[in-house]
Amino acid sequence: MSTPEPILEATCRAVEARLGHVVPKFYVERAEHGLQRAQAVLKAPSLEATLARLESLPIGSPAWQSLIEAITVGETNFFRHREWFAEIKNTILVPLIEERRKRGLKRIDLWSAAASTGEEAYTLAILIDELLPDRRDWTIRIVASDINEAALATAREGIYRPWVLREVDPAVRAKEFTEIRPSCFQLSSRLRQMVEFKRLNLCADLYPDPATGFENFDLIICRNVLIYFTPAEQLAVASRLARSLAPGGWLAVSPAEATAQWYKPLQVVNSLGAIFFRNVAGEAAKPKTARKVAAEWRHRGAKPKPAAPANRAPAPAAPHQAAEPEAAPPVTGEALSLARVMADRGDYQNARQLCEAYVAAAGPDFDAYLLLATVCLESGDLRAGFEHARRAAYLDSESAAACYMLGTISYRQGAREVARRNMELVVKLLEAQPADAPVAQYFNATAGELRASARGYLGEPIVA
Ligand SMILES: C[S@@+](CC[C@H](N)C(=O)[O-])C[C@H]1O[C@@H](n2cnc3c(N)ncnc32)[C@H](O)[C@@H]1O
Numbered sequence: 001m002s003t004p005e006p007i008l009e010a011t012c013r014a015v016e017a018r019l020g021h022v023v024p025k026f027y028v029e030r031a032e033h034g035l036q037r038a039q040a041v042l043k044a045p046s047l048e049a050t051l052a053r054l055e056s057l058p059i060g061s062p063a064w065q066s067l068i069e070a071i072t073v074g075e076t077n078f079f080r081h082r083e084w085f086a087e088i089k090n091t092i093l094v095p096l097i098e099e100r101r102k103r104g105l106k107r108i109d110l111w112s113a114a115a116s117t118g119e120e121a122y123t124l125a126i127l128i129d130e131l132l133p134d135r136r137d138w139t140i141r142i143v144a145s146d147i148n149e150a151a152l153a154t155a156r157e158g159i160y161r162p163w164v165l166r167e168v169d170p171a172v173r174a175k176e177f178t179e180i181r182p183s184c185f186q187l188s189s190r191l192r193q194m195v196e197f198k199r200l201n202l203c204a205d206l207y208p209d210p211a212t213g214f215e216n217f218d219l220i221i222c223r224n225v226l227i228y229f230t231p232a233e234q235l236a237v238a239s240r241l242a243r244s245l246a247p248g249g250w251l252a253v254s255p256a257e258a259t260a261q262w263y264k265p266l267q268v269v270n271s272l273g274a275i276f277f278r279n280v281a282g283e284a285a286k287p288k289t290a291r292k293v294a295a296e297w298r299h300r301g302a303k304p305k306p307a308a309p310a311n312r313a314p315a316p317a318a319p320h321q322a323a324e325p326e327a328a329p330p331v332t333g334e335a336l337s338l339a340r341v342m343a344d345r346g347d348y349q350n351a352r353q354l355c356e357a358y359v360a361a362a363g364p365d366f367d368a369y370l371l372l373a374t375v376c377l378e379s380g381d382l383r384a385g386f387e388h389a390r391r392a393a394y395l396d397s398e399s400a401a402a403c404y405m406l407g408t409i410s411y412r413q414g415a416r417e418v419a420r421r422n423m424e425l426v427v428k429l430l431e432a433q434p435a436d437a438p439v440a441q442y443f444n445a446t447a448g449e450l451r452a453s454a455r456g457y458l459g460e461p462i463v464a
Helices: 005-019 025-042 047-056 062-071 082-103 119-131 149-157 170-176 231-243 290-298 335-344 348-362 366-378 382-395 400-413 416-430 447-459
Strands: 107-113 139-146 177-181 184-187 195-199 217-222 245-252 267-271 274-278
Touching: 005 025, 005 047, 005 062, 005 382, 025 047, 025 062, 047 062, 062 149, 082 107, 082 119, 082 217, 082 245, 082 267, 082 274, 107 119, 119 139, 119 170, 119 195, 119 217, 139 149, 149 195, 170 177, 217 231, 231 245, 231 382, 335 348, 335 366, 348 366, 366 382, 366 400, 382 400, 400 416, 400 447, 416 447
Parallel strands: 107 139, 107 217, 139 195, 217 245
Antiparallel strands: 177 184, 245 274, 267 274
């Protein structure tokens, strides 16, 4: 490797921050190769300049995509692990179809998240096609997403080498695939049309969201991607996936990713040769507040409140329910107050350490992340500050304080569009609040003050 160590490290950090990936030692060469490809795309004078440019570019830009192509692993095939898909069919799809028929609701929503070149999503299409002879009378939505545009382009074409068809039933293979070039088989357009491919970074807080249609799924398959993520992203992505399920909906991950506590409050369903998670009470669809998440971590094992699902059937009892995960570690309650005192005194390093220890012991905590964001901002670590503010906003998406912090840090980073969006959100979130209402304990500010300050940012050239 000829690239200087600090540049390699910065590349790995950029990959971690934007894609959520840990870059293990044996992958550093791929990151290096990706950075070189991005440099060629950008025609940048140096690798340092490439890194700096990447920071402000969106994930969909050609430069990021060339890095993503180098760093991601797209390994997949049709009916990957046949017995696992047999369980998807028998435990999930067949009962779901029966239940929908009984209710006269002929609609099914499925999502293959991190679908790579589409084999998993098309496997679902093949199964649905087989199970629904009257498919024309149904509304079937199969969404497939991935971060890698090149993989999605291959998926849309639906042309495959024989190797990835090895687990397809020979009769289906003969009926649905046409050899259009030597050793290149295209899936029938009738089945291709069943799947809609979209680019989505699972680590971006863009789902569940009615605006993008990523919500209310009866089944989400997300296999062999969480393993690449940092622990914080694993938890955040798992929670977003859980909240993207319809009441009664199912989440299917690979056995290596079936860590029950990531998907709380989903219920574990052990099936033959597969572990699934289910949104039995519809609880996961509700937005989480900071207090709720913190309470969940502190009192693991507490049962979710049953919710009355709107427009959806109550979930039938899960066939084989497993036990709740074990209890959380004890929480050191005074750590945050002490960290706040330290921060007020300007002792940012110790305040940060204490907050980090608190999160490690207590789990995700809105107040801790907000304080960490402030401390990092004050000590000039904007990147970490942004990440912590993002986590706080993730835990309480309606917190004006978290949005204000995101806006302030983005502004300092020069990310004007992000800053503008967040400050607009602050104004919107505080719109209905009386001017003297307190916003959040930490800021010690009123709604009127924070609103005025956010408007101040919006009035500056950052809106341009
Ligand atoms: C090993 S493939 C998994 C394919 C399929 N799910 C399976 O198990 O057969 C992993 C996929 O995750 C995608 N991926 C990696 N990071 C991602 C992210 N942050 N958001 C969305 N997709 C991501 C990669 O592009 C790749 O296509």
